[in-house]
Amino acid sequence: MTATIKYRIINIVIIFVVLQFFSCGKSNRYNPALIPFPQHLSWNEQTFNLKDSSTAFVQRLVPQIVGVPYNEKEAYQLAVTTDSLILEATTEKGLYRGLQTIKQLSYSIRGNRYLAGCTILDWPAFKVRGFMQDVGRNYQSITMLKEQIDVLAAYKFNVFHFHVTENPGWRLESKIYPQLNSPESMTRQKGKFYTQEDFKELVAYCREREITLIPEFDVPGHSAAFRKALGFETMSDPRVQTVLIDLVDELCSLAPAEVMPYIHLGTDEVWHSYEKPAPTLLPALLERVTQYHGRELIVWRPGQHIEGDSVSITQLWSSNGHPKPGHRYLDCRLNYLNHLDPLSGITQLYFDRINGAAHGDSLRLGGILCCWNDNNVNDEYDILRHNPVYPGILTYSETSWTGQKEDFGENYLAKLPEKGSGLFNEFSAFEDRMIQHRDKYFAGKPFSYxxxxxxxxxxxxxxxxxxxxxxxxxxxxxxxxxxxxxxxxxxxxxxxxxxxxxxxxxxxxxxxxxxxxxxxxxxxxxxxxxxxxxxxxxxxxxxxxxxxxxxxxxxxxxxxxxxxxxxxxxxxxxxxxxxxxxxxxxxxxxxxxxxxxxxxxxxxxxxxxxxxxxxxxxxxxxxxxxxxxxxxxxxxxxxxxxxxxxxxxxxxxxx
Missing domain, CATH: 2.60.120 (Jelly Rolls)
Known part of the structure; x- marks a missing residue:
């Protein structure tokens, strides 16, 4: 069996699994709610009977899709009529994105499944559309993470940022330094960590859904568990560099560069003298990640300066953080779910212009929606109950895929546009679509909107x-x-x-x-x-x-x-x-x-x-x-x- 055939079989299995996720509720027959909304859509009021899908459902790779200005690798075009369903893309990734739209077009009548007729030409505004969970402070089970990854896949996200280390615990297994995972080194959920097999399973689970997992070791700050486990008084101890290089090597051994192309090394919030690194530490880690392992390095900004760094991708986390000249960057400002009220926060996410632009370019890569539930929790699922995670994901899906076309600065981050205005009506229409998705796809899940x-x-x-x-x-x-x-x-x-x-x-x-x-x-x-x-x-x-x-x-x-x-x-x-x-x-x-x-x-x-x-x-x-x-x-x-x-x-x- 060739790799391509095996990959298509995996995709077919995933389609059926995720269709089960989208199996309940009612849909408007001719105008189903789509999130994110396609770049170009026209309804034709025809219907396609899915019982005919074995012969009339065509998926094919094409050399080019005319009319796509950027991010063609994830673009697709779709034509749904009474006679046929034709999905075209230049890559398997593009076909997968189109399949997510097809699932949202489906509805049932008397036990029969149909698709609403339409023509769609679609592509993402930004290359990177991600979601981050902090599992260093509060461990989340593989089952809970997979639930969130399924939702990310359904809404065309392509990055899962996995923040696995924090002051309360180093959550990824190390076979070189097993003391990092000892209960004694942790202050919350003691002894809870992800085995290397768990990690590989998550990487594969994401890849099957066309999502790239980005692991983060947050150093030299946020390193209390690291220092406690290994007996370091300060991050400037010369032994730290050897250990972290070993850990980076071990991390990179878990997935090849083509599967896990990014390594995140934090560098933010070094507030205390015992967190300050030796001058050679960060340059050595930069070299190890980029030159030795052939990966892209991501660091937070504001963060520690890395001498000689001309290649890192900076991830902006604060309103005080500005793009580093000449460096590619990811925008995470204003989108921390743990600080957002579910109602006013959703309007903020909707009107915040990612990267300050309508779409990405060679430097503006996109953004990552973040959930930093810093506080301890009674139950892991409280992270989804206590933060507007699912409504936030749907909103960020819309703005990162479709793009916010207008530049209105900060005018609508804390209030709605004037009632009856074009922008107000646009948000109201999105709200209606999101509520339809809430009722159709999120039964039994926390959805605070x-x-x-x-x-x-x-x-x-x-x-x-x-x-x-x-x-x-x-x-x-x-x-x-x-x-x-x-x-x-x-x-x-x-x-x-x-x-x-x-x-x-x-x-x-x-x-x-x-x-x-x-x-x-x-x-x-x-x-x-x-x-x-x-x-x-x-x-x-x-x-x-x-x-x-x-x-x-x-x-x-x-x-x-x-x-x-x-x-x-x-x-x-x-x-x-x-x-x-x-x-x-x-x-x-x-x-x-x-x-x-x-x-x-x-x-x-x-x-x-x-x-x-x-x-x-x-x-x-x-x-x-x-x-x-x-x-x-x-x-x-x-x-x-x-x-x-x-x-x-x-x-x-x-x-």
């Missing part, structure tokens, strides 16, 4: 409160267009659209209000066709799932947050949750999250009367209030599976 472009708010304030967050104002007594409070006049502003509203963004992105101290009020109405009790996502802060980023003390029982916000529905106060860890100090990263954020705790219960229901929120802020935001969204909560409550309408009209 709810339709929010139909929600609107009026906001009043900030009312000067002289640092008294308990100050009470007449807004709580009567609803009117304007208020005279002391010597100042206040009017409602808006409407502002969204389920989460960032009053002023904590990183300073353009938002709705300037950063002033005082008390805000937010108002909306919810129309219900019947009297009913439903769930509600309610929150006044977003706790980052990352050490040192909690923003201050946790609230006490009976309070939503330490600034004493309040929520009323039809004049009745909505009680705050009884917290599992009230009063917890700010930097307690070893105490796992359980109920801190609205999207992974049990939703509040609210009672809607038939007709219009008034919601009033009070949001006091102080000068040191880091995150000035609120969330209020009615939800249908079925044992943690969240959907929209059907039939609700929203209006911010002051009556």
């Amino acid at each position: 709810i339709k929010q472009t139909n929600m609107e708010w009026k906001i009043l304030g900030p009312i000067a409160n002289n640092d008294d967050v308990d100050a009470r104002f007449s807004v709580e007594d009567t609803l009117q267009e304007t208020y005279q409070i002391d010597t100042a006049s206040y009017s409602w502003q808006g409407p502002f659209v969204g389920g989460t509203i960032q009053l002023t963004h904590y990183f300073g992105y353009p938002s709705y209000f300037s950063r002033e101290e005082g008390t805000y009020y937010a108002y909306t109405q919810i129309w219900s066709s019947k009297e009913q009790t439903v769930g509600a996502w309610i929150g006044f802060h977003d706790w980052s799932r990352s050490g040192g980023r909690r923003g201050g003390p946790f609230p006490h029982d009976g309070e939503w947050h330490n600034t004493h916000p309040k929520a009323w529905l039809n004049g009745e106060l909505i009680a705050a949750p009884k917290w599992n860890n009230p009063g917890l100090a700010g930097n307690s990263e070893e105490i796992p999250f359980t109920d801190e954020n609205y999207f992974f705790r049990k939703s509040n219960s609210i009672h809607l009367k038939k007709g219009w229901n008034e919601v009033l929120l009070k949001i006091p802020v102080k000068n040191d209030t880091w995150k000035r935001m609120f969330t209020f969204v009615p939800v249908q909560d079925n044992n943690g599976t969240i959907k929209e409550v059907e039939g609700l309408k929203f209006s911010a009209e002051i009556k």
Whole structure:
């Protein structure tokens, strides 16, 4: 059996496996939701019966696809009619990308499978479209990683960044230095690591799905487990260089360069003297990776300077990180899922322009979406529950494949465009597609996103409160267009659209209000066709799932947050949750999250009367209030599976 035939058999098996992943739910017959959206698509309203696929489903490699401006190796063209299904690409990789689109075109009627008729010409905007998981801080099982890799493959990602070393543990087996994997060297999930066979299995699993695995040894910072296991007081110890060269050699022995062409060596966040490397360490590792092993070296930026480095790929992780002149780079700024609120964070991912461009070029390689769940977890799957991983992957799939055509800077990183504008309608259409995918493909999986472009708010304030967050104002007594409070006049502003509203963004992105101290009020109405009790996502802060980023003390029982916000529905106060860890100090990263954020705790219960229901929120802020935001969204909560409550309408009209 030739290698090509064997490869095609593997691909066919994968197609059937992933089709099972996409086997449930209903689809619009003639206009199925596609993510990422193709570069060129036209519907023809024909249907192809998949029972005819044995004779009329043609896949073929062609020397060229006309009209593809870049990244042709992953491009494909597709024609679906009543008579035939023809998929063409210049590479096996391109055929695989096209197959993912075909799976999304499928729907069932009375047990028969069909494809919606269309013509597609498609290619990726960026060469690298990746996703990173930090398994150094929190070990994730092979099964859990494979679940995520399957989703990446379905949405045309081509890189899985595997961050296997961190202060809590060195998670990849070393047969040369087995003490690296000893429980004594680890501070979390002690003794949990990936055997070399596990690693090879993951590399192969990714390759079968046309995904390149990029392993990362993060050195010389983030090296507590490394130093503890090997007895090094500092990373400048001359013995460190020999050990790390041995480990790089061992890593490269696990997969050939054509399968694993990139090695990532970190170099970021060297904060302490004991982490600073000897002058020869990083140049020696650069030479070992690139010249001896023939691989590409990736390093974080900002990061340690490497003397004589003219070839590394820099991965930008901070807003302070700028491309190194002449070096290729990957953009990871603004896309850390562990810092993103699921609702406002998705809009940020959607409107953030990867590499600051509509598409890649010889230096702009693309980007990698990152999940750094720094904090300890009770259960590995909490990483997917506590971070908007799956909605984030779908959104990043759209922006990294299709590309963000317009350059609007930071204008929409913390707020939505004006309702009714072209950009707003574009995001709303994407939101509808994502919700269809949520319901069709992610049953039983955590997917923390709810339709929010139909929600609107009026906001009043900030009312000067002289640092008294308990100050009470007449807004709580009567609803009117304007208020005279002391010597100042206040009017409602808006409407502002969204389920989460960032009053002023904590990183300073353009938002709705300037950063002033005082008390805000937010108002909306919810129309219900019947009297009913439903769930509600309610929150006044977003706790980052990352050490040192909690923003201050946790609230006490009976309070939503330490600034004493309040929520009323039809004049009745909505009680705050009884917290599992009230009063917890700010930097307690070893105490796992359980109920801190609205999207992974049990939703509040609210009672809607038939007709219009008034919601009033009070949001006091102080000068040191880091995150000035609120969330209020009615939800249908079925044992943690969240959907929209059907039939609700929203209006911010002051009556």
